[in-house]
Amino acid sequence: MGRRPGSRQGCAARTWLHRAGADGQRRQRPVRGCPRQQLAVGGQHARFDRVPHRSTLQPRRLDDPGRRWTDVASRRPRGRLGRGRVRRHAGSNPPTDEPRRPDHPPQPAPWRGGSRRGDLARRRRCVADQPSRWDASSRNERLARGVPDLALDLPSPTDGGRTYTFRLRRGIRYSNGALVRPEDIRRALERTLIMFRDTYYYGAIVGASACVSRPRRCDLSRSVVADDRNWTLTFHLRRADPDFLYTLALPTAYAVPAATPARDAGSHPLPATGPYEFASYKPGRVVKLIRNPRFRVWSADARPDGYPDEILWKLGLTPAAQVHAVETGRADVAFDGVPPSRLTEVETQHASQVRDNTQAGTTFLFLNTRVPPFDDVRVRRAVSYAVDRGAIVRALGGPDRAQATCQILPPNFRGYRPYCPFTLERTAAGIWQAPALSQARRLIAASGTRGARVTVWIPPNHRPEGAIAVVLLKQLGYRVRAKRVGDYYAKIGDSRLRIQAGVNTWFPDYPAPAAFLNAMFSCGAFRPGTGSNLNASEFCDPRIDRAIARARTLEVSDPALASSLWSTIDRELVDQVPVVPLVNPKHVDFLSPRVGNYQYGPQWPNLLLDQLWVR
Structure with a gap:
């Protein structure tokens, strides 16, 4: 589904605040001059307000245009759509910028079994970029295609499949104003090898094994060659790797400033390249994303602009509590899905708010x-x-x-x-x-x-x-x-x-x-x-x-x-x-009546939270 048409001008959106008083009633501060628009998503639940804005994409509505949209609940952060705040509830996992050890996968959902996928994907996805990624408009895995992100195009390998040269986009900046440079992608891969202590994804790169065995001396400058004059990045592999372009589309290749140390950033997130940046993180309590003022759309396929102005994750709700938050209007999406014990009830009483998808698992x-x-x-x-x-x-x-x-x-x-x-x-x-x-x-x-x-x-x-x-x-x-x-x-x-x-x-x-x-x-x-x-x-x-x-x-x-x-x-x-x-x-995603532009992408986390909007 595409974006919702409208103007971003002439309407100053404000956040709706939801507080439970002693009488159990919610207290709300209204938005002046704007239609109420909030989204709640995450491990628990979330809300937001937003003003519709124009997009580089044509609107492709899959839902009734007259529907009213609402908040989301989940174990992951919540977000705002357009000009406003999205609050979402999540589990206890921190919004880490770091890769996880592949032999210790997180378990954010009961299906999450043997995957090596790290926790950073679901939070860094809105704020970070890599050379390539999967087309955001692909709606199932059969049609999924890789598209250039920080790169201008996807190169064909040379030297028998052992050399890839990427031409990178010029002028992209981090949220702190620093220029994204070719060597930043190399640093991302060095950090992945040092912190994973595993060559599973990038073992074909010359010198990758040495980074794992001698992390303090890790240096890929001879095999991942950054050319700041021509703005290119050339990879030299010790053997052909047909999956190399796929692995460069993983969160483990998110660009980071070249001076970033190879250790966990903790509660001090790294600067962003995507539509959002981390504003704050209180361990075990809340994660807040706000718009990255330096972001511009360079590829509508790879990196479309987001709708929420803020994404607020409140951590620590069970799936049942997330569903309750959506039912009571305190959230917009039950991000962790509907537990079996509540499924019949939810599908019977809120049939129009349920979306089910067969997972790629x-x-x-x-x-x-x-x-x-x-x-x-x-x-x-x-x-x-x-x-x-x-x-x-x-x-x-x-x-x-x-x-x-x-x-x-x-x-x-x-x-x-x-x-x-x-x-x-x-x-x-x-x-x-x-x-x-x-x-x-x-x-x-x-x-x-x-x-x-x-x-x-x-x-x-x-x-x-x-x-x-x-x-x-x-x-x-x-x-x-x-x-x-x-x-x-x-x-x-x-x-x-x-x-x-x-x-x-x-x-x-x-x-x-x-x-x-x-x-x-x-x-x-x-x-x-x-x-x-x-x-x-x-x-x-x-x-x-x-x-x-x-x-x-x-x-x-x-x-x-x-x-x-x-x-x-x-x-x-x-x-x-x-x-x-x-x-x-x-x-099974459970949405509030106000949530629209629901999109389920080909790569986990599948719900494209930053593309949701409400009214």
């Missing part, structure tokens, strides 16, 4: 292909035949919370073609129908593994799926123990623990098939004895590896052929069953 039961009994493909296939995916959907709250799947790639993702061989009745539609217990029991009998001991590891955010998996394996004749683990995500990456099975959800770092299939199932993804193994199934098939490598190479030269090849790889992995796909989670 897959929940699955991983099976260790190197540990009995799951080192036998017949056993893995038996589990996929027998699992009742419909029961899992019901346990998670019904079809508005999840949809059954037999595949690794989610719907609306490039390379996805419906395919389900493990169902009671196979159809041309490739959709799961019902469990096939008789086929499963025949495979178990043929494997001779009935009666083996199996331990299923279950994290706190996947207990319904874990409980169903335990019952299923017992039905198949195994002696099963459920192991509920608090620090689950720090342990499943350690192959030395010989974990047999566990429940997880994977959300890719960027909307490309490689971020699923290469990241989790390539031989290189299996990192034994490191504690940071992403390939929990310990799966390795050289033939599939070669196909993955070819598909990644084709992404640049022939995207259509690459997509077809990714579909084939997805099906082959489904047949090999390193994981048993269960469901694709859905996210």
Whole structure:
């Protein structure tokens, strides 16, 4: 959806203040001369006032123009749309400018399982920029495309895929007035390598490994060459990396001033390049973003202007409290979604305020292909035949919370073609129908593994799926123990623990098939004895590896052929069953009646908060 037409002139917007008095009633200070416009978003809830303004984009309304819009609640900060304040409630995570260790992912939502995604994305997204990013107008992952951001264009690699030269935009300034220079992007990557102590994203850059092993001597000036005369930035890689442009669109490449130290900025955020800048941060209480007065729109696709004048995150509300805040008019968006216990009520009483989207993620039961009994493909296939995916959907709250799947790639993702061989009745539609217990029991009998001991590891955010998996394996004749683990995500990456099975959800770092299939199932993804193994199934098939490598190479030269090849790889992995796909989670956003221009983008965090507006 595009922007709302209107003028930014002739109307001085004021913030609406909401206070609960002793009688429980809200006290409000009105806006003079302007229509009331507020948005609340975040981990808890938020409100704002704004004046509509003109945009470089043509309006594309998906909602009724006559609707009245309102506040948002979530565990993330809230924002203002246009000229006014957006208040939003969030969880306890700070608005850090820093990258997170990839082996310690945050858990902002119950679906957030095995992704390496850091917390900074959801807060820095409104204030920071990198060489490229995903088109803000893309509405699903299948259509997502990379567009230049700080760069003028996306370069084609030279030297056999080992050299990229970016021409950067001139005249962009930070919120403190300093000029954004080519070396600032290099510094961002140095800080990422030093603070992550991991080469996962940028290991192809010459010298990246040295930055990780000797962080105090980290210097990428020979491999990431900044030319202040021609305003270019040239990357030299030690090997071709087909995903390099994707990783440069991640928050880990947000430009920072070249003198920025390689340590956590704490409660003193770094200067901004985007439409907003950090105004204040009170740990555990509130985060406030205000308009960056030095921002100008240089690319409507990559970096459109925002609507709110302020984004105010109040930290610390549960999803249920966020929903209540929207219902009572204290918030505009329940950013963390609607909990299952409230879903029926919300959909019945506030149907026009609900937006549900299938997320670009897959929940699955991983099976260790190197540990009995799951080192036998017949056993893995038996589990996929027998699992009742419909029961899992019901346990998670019904079809508005999840949809059954037999595949690794989610719907609306490039390379996805419906395919389900493990169902009671196979159809041309490739959709799961019902469990096939008789086929499963025949495979178990043929494997001779009935009666083996199996331990299923279950994290706190996947207990319904874990409980169903335990019952299923017992039905198949195994002696099963459920192991509920608090620090689950720090342990499943350690192959030395010989974990047999566990429940997880994977959300890719960027909307490309490689971020699923290469990241989790390539031989290189299996990192034994490191504690940071992403390939929990310990799966390795050289033939599939070669196909993955070819598909990644084709992404640049022939995207259509690459997509077809990714579909084939997805099906082959489904047949090999390193994981048993269960469901694709859905996210339900709950909006106040005043909120408009709702947009759900291709990259997490998907709700484009800075594009919301109210009246």
